[in-house]
């Protein structure tokens with residue numbers, strides 16, 4: 004045992020460390036936490052020389068790393084429920100856009116919302132993620148699409164991380180869509196991003212990474228490259244929405260810049276998978292968007308496996324294509340829709356999600372010295388976490404070694 008006093012001892016837990024490919028379950032044992040770190044892990048009952056401040060009997064519950072949602076757009080105002088209803092009644096994308104719907108409506112409402120309103124609406128979603136076991140979340144901007152509104156969104160994301168017991172990592176996604184005032188002038192908007200928005204976000208310390216949307220309805224590879232070069236010049240890592248609707252070879256471009264992740268990937272080809280494997284770029288799979296859009300083009304899971312690309316799974320929480328905050332439900336969808344194994348899905352919201360955020364040294368597994376972000380689940384085996392459709396098996400959630408109520 005370490006010499007430090009133990010702040011919390013969890014006994015009788017069956018630990019799923021998520022440090023191997025099988026998500027093996029250890030026999031009943033204990034975890035000792037000192038400060039915000041895991042100070043000891045062992046089988047059976049501990050023999051501790053140090054005083055123990057607090058103790059919990061897990062009674063055989065499964066203990067996993069706290070879940071990491073590595074791809075969300077959860078800071079936005081309003082919702083698109085009316086648009087959902089119109090689509091079901093047969094309205095076309097064009098007629099919805101003419102009626103002021105689509106991403107433009109979210110951009111308008113996000114721009115109009117003051118910072119407190121944007122915070123309050125986003126906090127509801129953040130708290131829901133937390134109730135489902137999330138201890139670290141990535142939040143993108145991308146519904147502001149102007150200097151002022153992008154910085155506002157990132158400030159709200161930062162404030163959420165300061166006000167709630169959860170780690171927030173931010174990504175600047177100014178290159179999400181073309182704002183209306185730049186209609187027909189995408190290269191001018193890229194100028195605005197690389198000359199003003201990105202440098203300001205970097206200078207203010209508001210962005211941990213830079214993201215883009217490279218596709219036929221987003222930006223071209225050449226435009227994406229300019230954003231990546233600006234990110235590199237400011238010392239920020241990159242990520243990319245790539246190969247969702249078509250193959251633009253965005254994943255290979257992202258890998259060329261050593262991207263943390265390439266996300267969606269329904270149309271990824273083998274060259275892209277090889278480039279990602281070489282660069283250590285994580286494949287972030289988003290089954291919620293696939294489901295909501297009733298997509299039928301599956302991401303090439305077998306290709307990713309064959310080339311040893313780490314796979315993460317995320318909610319993609321956003322108002323247009325994946326209005327969900329239920330990360331455990333995404334485990335079920337990743338298995339049901341994409342045929343991931345339950346172990347792959349669990350690694351996708353723990354170890355590999357940490358890697359997609361560059362946090363693998365401190366988060367994502369239950370190991371000595373790592374941050375004590377943990378979840379206790381009332382299930383008998385890891386597969387049960389993916390088996391239940393929107394199940395409610397979470398018993399307790401610990402952030403930095405402290406248990407917080409689930410409500």
Ligand SMILES: [Zn+2]
Nearest residue numbers: 074076244319
């Ligand atoms: Zn996204």
